[in-house]
Amino acid sequence: MADWMGWLVAAGLLVILELFTGTFYLLMIAIGLALGGIVALAGAGPSVQAIVAGIAGVLATGLLHRSRFGRRQRHDPSRDRNVNLDIGQRVTVPAWDNGRARVMYRGALWDVELGHGATPHAGDFRIVEVHGSRLVVANHL
Structure with missing residues (x-):
């Protein structure tokens, strides 16, 4: 299996797992993995693929955390x-x-x-x- 296929299969599995959690965080990591697959398809080496996937996943997760979707309202249920x-x-x-x-x-x-x-x-x-x-x-x- 080609490198880019492995990245995209891993991204697809995370998207499926995300359907069970509903938090969007796994989706952000899946975006990073998909970008790693795109870089692999472009012909970059394995280390560049991993670096791009890692940076994209961390940035996407950070952006989500700072957005209104990532902030949880701290309500006192009592x-x-x-x-x-x-x-x-x-x-x-x-x-x-x-x-x-x-x-x-x-x-x-x-x-x-x-x-x-x-x-x-x-x-x-x-x-x-x-x-x-x-x-x-x-x-x-």
């Missing part, structure tokens, strides 16, 4: 409404004991604690975070 539908819901606290309380919410007893800036008074509160079976609440607006 505060994200899309992850936990309890966030933003109303809960009624009858009494507080040192910034903590037990309330009935959705048919079960939950521990409740005050969030930053909330004042302890009996009444309605808004859920701002969920940590396991503990609700963190703020004053209801």
Whole structure:
């Protein structure tokens, strides 16, 4: 098998593997391998092929990492409404004991604690975070 075929077969295998991961990083390495195959087809030696493939793969991966597709949003799932539908819901606290309380919410007893800036008074509160079976609440607006 010719050198250029080996490079392109390796690139094709990485593209197939990329379909299972969905991150685009293997696709960037596959681009580098394809460029190595193109350089091999042009008649360059094995060392030049490897250098071009390596540089192209690293550059493509770096560009992807800096793009909007490579940046992962660092969301705290305990505060994200899309992850936990309890966030933003109303809960009624009858009494507080040192910034903590037990309330009935959705048919079960939950521990409740005050969030930053909330004042302890009996009444309605808004859920701002969920940590396991503990609700963190703020004053209801």
